[in-house]
Each structure stands twice: as structure tokens, then as C-alpha cells.
Amino acid sequence: MDAFWTKGYEATSMSDLCCRTGLHKGSLYQAFGDKHKLFMESLHHYADVEFGKAAAVAYDSESPLENIRAMVDMIASEAKSEKGCMMVNTMVELAPHDPEVREALKTISRKRMRFIADMIGKAQQAGEIRAELAPEKLALQLMVTLAGSATLVKAFMDGQPLLDNIENLIDSWV
Amino acid sequence: MDAFWTKGYEATSMSDLCCRTGLHKGSLYQAFGDKHKLFMESLHHYADVEFGKAAAVAYDSESPLENIRAMVDMIASEAKSEKGCMMVNTMVELAPHDPEVREALKTISRKRMRFIADMIGKAQQAGEIRAELAPEKLALQLMVTLAGSATLVKAFMDGQPLLDNIENLIDSWV
DNA sequence: ACTATTCTTTACTGATCGGTCATAAATTAG
């Protein structure tokens, strides 16, 4: 998974995957079928792990808003390395030309967005976020900002201004 | 250029480039040296054209804010196709592993960000954007949002909600 | 202990990759 995450699909060869996994070529093919299936497996694994980590911190505090902040910090700190976010990387590299990948990304992203919108709704009920803002719109705003941050951090921005920008966004909701 | 834009660097073969350009293999190599140099040339060409188009609409109106909206609409409409934005695509695919590309992207992005910040500053002087917001921060916010939009549009979002989101962002500045 | 079966390893395939180079065509010079 790490190889795909770091280098992307096309740039990762089966030899790379053998080195990373320690397994030999035949074993990989016997276990996964082909490169594409192995990639799909990796993508789903990544999504599950990341969603799990995000959900794990999302109930730490009594305050829904604090939970949102914790979750966003978690995601942002994951994505602030040069590896970025594997979902974002895959959207850019494969989604336009690979229907199976696009469907998977759509499903995963919608799930994550529902989760965020739900948390925002709770924060509104708790009076921590202004109630006149639609949770779905704020969730989209957050997803866009996270995706953009994961992109820009790779090329020309320090992580800190991007993190500040995310904080500012959430602050603007209260 | 179009091939790199659509498919990315690794997924575009020299044969593809021959088909697209009509030129034959040897001619391409004689003219550009190698694939990487040809890509750099394409990237700079893309950046020049896009910046030119953005700058062209940036003085259409008397109102700086209207000019910002026009420019953003222009960028967003370019990037709302499945091709996305070539700069964003390149940041994701190549920037982490290719110092030359990263430097080029950094230079181009900073230039664009200075341009946007400058426009925001003018809009503030004209009283169209709240003056207490730092132009550089707003410019970053906009770049992040544009980059995120160009990513998400490829995988799971219709273009319209993303365009609305961008409009909302600018509205929040006034 | 012996056979049957599963898993592991690696040599191999055809295709395609980026890149080169000798030749052919075209252009220019005299």
C-alpha cells in the first residue's frame, strides 16, 4: 500500500511491490490476481484505516466542535507529508480514466462527507457552529480545503500556513 | 501538451505524443532532447497560456472584485472538466519526486498567488472586500479551494456544487 | 513413511517503454 501511496499507480512496478512486501512475484499474483486488483485492495485498505483513525478521535471530547478539530488535525497531519493523501492522489491520477476506481472513490468520499456533515450537524445542535449554515455545504467546503491542502503541500507550501488556513475555515463557522 | 494534461507524465508514452503531435519519434527527440524536457516545456507552456487567459479577464471591469470573480470563473471552468488543472495534476504526480518539476511549480504558483493577492488588495482599496483580511491569506484560501475543486471534480462531485462553493468563498470576503 | 496437495520461487514471455542512429527526403548553396 505504501508504495502506491508514495509513487502512485503507474510509477509503481510489480518489482517495487515485491521489494516492499517481501513477497515474490508469483505469490502476489496468486494472492491478488493482478496489479489493478492489488491496487483496489490497497485503496480500500487505506480508506478503512484512515476512516477508522478519523472516527476514533471523533468522539474523544464532549464537544462536537472539538471533535471536528481533532479529526481535521488528524487528517491534515497525515496529509502534510510529501506523500499527501492517497485518495487525493488516486483521484488525480486514475479517476478520470478508470471507472472502477472512480466508483470506489465516490463511495468512500461520500461516506466521509456524510460523516463530516453529521459531526457538523451535532456541533450546530450544541450551539458551537452557526445553525444557518447547511452542514453539507460546510462539509464540502472542508473536503475541498483538505484536498487542496494535500495537493499544495507537495509543491510549494509549507505545511503551517495550510494548517492555519484550515483552522481559519473552522473558526469562520463558529 | 494535451496528452500530458489528460493522462499525466508516466501514463503518456512517446508513441502517444507522436500521435498527438503528428511528429515522428526522432523529430521529437531532436527538438526537445528527452521526455522530461518535453514535459517541462509543456508545463511552462500550459502555465503561460493559463496565466495569460487569467490576466486577460482580470482588467475587463472597473471593479476589482468583479475581475476576481471573472478570473476565478475562468480558472474554475477550465478545471471543471475531467482533465482538471495540469498544475494540480503535476503537483500530485511528480512534485514529491522530481525537484526540477517542484521548483517550476513553486515559481509558477507563487507568481499566480502574488497576482491574486494583488487583485484582492485592489478590491480592498476599492472597498469591495473587507480590509481586515490579509490579501495573502485570502489568496492562499482561494488557491487551496481551486486546487481542491480541480481534484474532487474528477472523482465524485458535479461541477456545480464546487462552483457554488467557490462563489460562497468570495462572497464571504465582501 | 508415502503420497497428494498447496504454496513459494524464479526463469521466462511478449509487449512496450524511452531513446538512438543510419538512412531517406528535402532543402539550400554554388
Place this chain on the structure above:
DNA sequence: CTAATTTATGACCGATCAGTAAAGAATAGT
């Protein structure tokens, strides 16, 4: 019109690609 020089062409190169299949090692069944 011919010779020299530039430009266009595609056959060709070694390397590497994703993927296969046969041989070898380990495990399980009886």
C-alpha cells in the same frame, strides 16, 4: 543541375513492464 547540409523517418536497441507457468519446497492426509 549538382553537391552539401539540414531535417524527417522508422527500424532498431537494451531495459523493463505486467503477467505466466513450470519446477521446487513445504505441508497435510492417510
